[in-house]
Amino acid sequence: MYYTHMNEMRRPEAMRLGGLIMMAGKTVVAQLHEALDEVNLSGPKLFALRYLDQAEKAMRITDLAGCIGSGKSNVTQLVDRLESDGFVQRARDPDDRRGVTVELTRRGRRHYQDGKKIVEQAEEEIMSIFTSVERAQLEAYLRRLIDDPPEN
Template identity: 35%
Template sequence: MTSPLVLMLLETAKALQDRLEEALKDVGLSRAKMEALQQLVRAGEPMPLRALAEGQRCVPSNMTTLIDRLESEGLVRRVDDPADRRSVRAELTPLGAERAAAGAEVLVRVQEEFASSLPLSEQASLRRILASLHPE
């Protein structure tokens, strides 16, 4: 039997994920697409698909499918990997960088709206409580 506290945490996380997913639709992205674009933005250079998959904790075949979608939308392109002829890297296109920036604005807005439902003092308390549950 799952504890009521654990259920509340899971339901709250799911509610936030749902809000983020819905808001990202306004800029033509899903959370998975946004996460891949953010990885490429942070890297500042083309990344091997395997590294992208590791960053999202998914199997390489899932990342290949995601990159296929991003490429068909003009958000990334595949480029040869100079270190390994058998491998390719994903590179952000200008449109992909634009869409990633728009998605980042959406994420900030939704996160601020979500957090603003609690007074600042309660936000600080919640951060302390959550940090004690997950000390990493």
């Protein structure tokens, strides 16, 4: 008989709370990502488009980075990809020639609306395993975790 290695699966039952939270986050990310594939978007792209949509005008790279909560070099790359998708366009800021502004194209706005619907549906489906009371309680726990950083 040929010796086959059994795939030792992950063992969430052996995991503690910290690991479970990370794994839950990863699970949600993965499911939204899969749902978004349909409209040629990813989570990061959708969230960038969301801020650009909410802003209703051209945004500076630095401001977008602030909203997203990441560094500027990340946003440079993200905007590169969004630009080659045709979802946004860059322009020089006339008030500060160092600055670059980013704005949704019509196509980008349309795509964002599609992605938004999909994410809302997917999120609702994921959370459908909880009652509204449970959701409220889980939400309260998570807010405490996020708002009480041990040293921030």
